[in-house]
Amino acid sequence: MRNPDKYNVSGFLFAAALAFGAMAVVNGQHSEQVEKAISLGALLFAVVAFALGLAMKVSLWIKKAKRPEDAQQEAQSRAEEFLDKINKTKVWHDLAGQPGDVILVADVIKLYGGHERQEYKHRLEGLYKLASACKLPQSYGEPGAVTLDWYEYDLCIIAARQDLEFAEKIKARLDRRGWRVYLDVDGGIGGQKSEIERVFKKSSWKCLALLSYYMKKDTLRKEEWNYALNRALEVNGACADYLIPIPLDEEGQRFMNAEKFLNSYAKGSAPNSDRKNLYGIIVKRLVALEAGNNIGGNRVPRPPGPENPGSSYSVAISYSGEFRDRVSAVAEELRRRLDGKKVFFDRDSEALLNGPDADIKLQNIYGRSELIAVFFSPKYGTTPLTALEWRVIREVRLVKPEKIMNMSPDGNKPALLGPTDVYSDVSGRSPTEIADLIIEKLEHLRR
């Protein structure tokens, strides 16, 4: 709600209640039946005006609606307060050392541990509720010191379930260029309205909408689309040109034509049924946006990706002690075959995990791995370390589900997986065959 009480209607109603009340008192003093009737009528109007005014005030209070300019101002001051706070921390100090650096605030927060990280995450989400990331302060400290990037994602993609494969290709390509891309593969982020609003209206730099016949049916994505449209109406400065709608077929074009907010986009667009050709056009168009923007510059911390040296591991392995020997052999095989690329296997990395905030360390490791191979067993998830690993993997899975590979070394269906999760039965396979499987998936991800 952009301007909930522009002319203070509830104030008007309270004033009307007072006026009617006065009229009731004046007329009530007469003895004529008609005047008394008028007095009663005025009194009743006063009561209803008061009740309606109160209902409006309560509505505004419940919705905690603010005028846009007030919200913007509050966002600015809260953002500065937030920056003042993290400015004193070692993490920030280590990162923001170079003039000209672009600090990815949302990613910096992930580097903090425990309560600090939770607190900063909460603060950032509070900022997104007040204003879009494009409206938050873009610099901090001395002039020319550091540039701030408040976006959580460089691109969010809206695509109907049937068009996900095409969208995933685009995402994979951009991932490799170091873009932070959000693609909703589950549909409506599990129906979390606040999450949809955050990603598609507030915290993404650009939004790619793949419009097709299937979009009309996909009501969960329609909600994402609605939020993106709201954001697309902000047309000034850094907020401009947010939406990139692409019609995939005739129906998608009709969808665009029917939407009055897309008039300017619909004019020059035409559906392109040749997906291969379209893929090239879209990627080219997106890559062209990198120039002059924060992507590919001195981004700190650098988002992970296979083409990006920020990526720490090719494969991270998670397992429980029952299959230590077999998994160890697989890790050896992987190390041998992935020439020089790192494989995370906790027995070798014991020293790395030792110390406080193991969950943060794991998050960094799993977040920066191209693929996470999980070897399930009946005890997996029940011991403290595997429980922690599984918790972190689940978090990663929410953002990048495609990079999780489920395997069952004993052939049983893992109890931790849902009915729609697919796993590979590797009970009868040798370490070399399992390594083949993992590398095949890795190559698929890189394509």
Add this chain to the structure above:
Amino acid sequence: MSPEPSPEIERTKQQFLFVVTGEYFVTGFFWVFSTLGSLLLSRGKGDPAQMLFFSMFILMLSNGIWEVLTGWYADKFKRQFSMSVGFLACLVGFILMGLAVVPGVGTDPIFSSRSLVWNIGISIWSLGPALLSGAQEAWLVDRCNFFSEAPPENVDDTFKKSAALGVIFKSLGTAICFLIFYWRVPHFSGEQDDAVVFLLPALLAAGLSAGLFFRSLRLREEYWSHPKYQTNESLLSFVWNAAKDLSGRQFRWFTLGYVGVMSINYVLSTTIWPYLASVRKDKPLLNWGVVLIAAELAGSVLSSPFSNLIDRIRQERARIPVASLMYVAPLLLVLLYGRNSPDALLYALIVTASMFRIAHASVFGSLNTIGQLAIDSDERRALQLSMSSAISSFVMSAVFFLSFRLTTHGAEEVYPPIKEFWSWVPVIFISILVWGGYRATRPRAEAS
């Protein structure tokens, strides 16, 4: 073969039916409670018909004024929110009406403390229908369109079903409330008006309103995230644009038909009970009441088959005028025989009440669909329907005011003004309904 309907659309339609039938039930309860309660409170303190017409005038005027604001409220603050506040207003209104049994102060028929609490309760209650009307229909249409593969989604059946079920539940509400009154005040002319007469129906109705309030809190509005609903217009500009839409070619005829059907609804729902109670006070109320309720229920049950029958008429434009004949037939009885004596009028009215309910679903349900299809701007859907409703209320407030003036100028008996009221007013409204309904139904080719 038509595609399988989306489960969400089906769920939306069911939720709409639940909320609307609940509202009809509460409304049926209210009409009996407010009219019989008014008569009890004003007993021995003046002309009951005069009191009734004045209360109705205030109720309709208040409803008309608030309809515009509440329509805007629904469009601005979410329809679901408007529905919840509407049921909350019903709840508070019923509680206040129940509390009217606090010891009376003074003998003034208008300014005794009982009358004040009672009338304040009625006024707060009147906010309920104002907040609900328009918001419910807009919620149904917009949510179904959101989940539909090819909007606009067909909601014609749902409107008809809701109207058909609604009249059944309204009659049930009427029956239950009447029986409570009869149980405590058998002859209606005695001096019993203990707390139970007011508190029991009030608590029952308030409980039901509370249930509907909590149910309405769980209704979802996914479509609301679309920017078109995030209006930045001022109230005046929003209402002005809605008024311009109202005069649009298609919608103005719908409004005319809507004024006709709503006014007939008000005339036949509001005034039979006090007439029964005041004209026939020499006889037990139960006999007449039971006959009237049975006639209403029978009419309600026959509503659905009648609606199916009307749907078989091939000419779409003829459906509403033909269905409206159901209103005309019994009114002819009133005009021909009801003018002779109070008893004859009463018999004619009982038949009228039954026939009126038979026709309600096919006329009101069809008209609602026509109106929804004629609305171009989704973001003003609730306000536009509310404005049509407001016009009906203003028209009715004028009618009630004229009747009030009639009773204050010379008429000693209740019978003459009420006789005129029931003889001519419905005939005028039926004519308006037939004309508006016919013009609003454009032939398919023209509409496409």
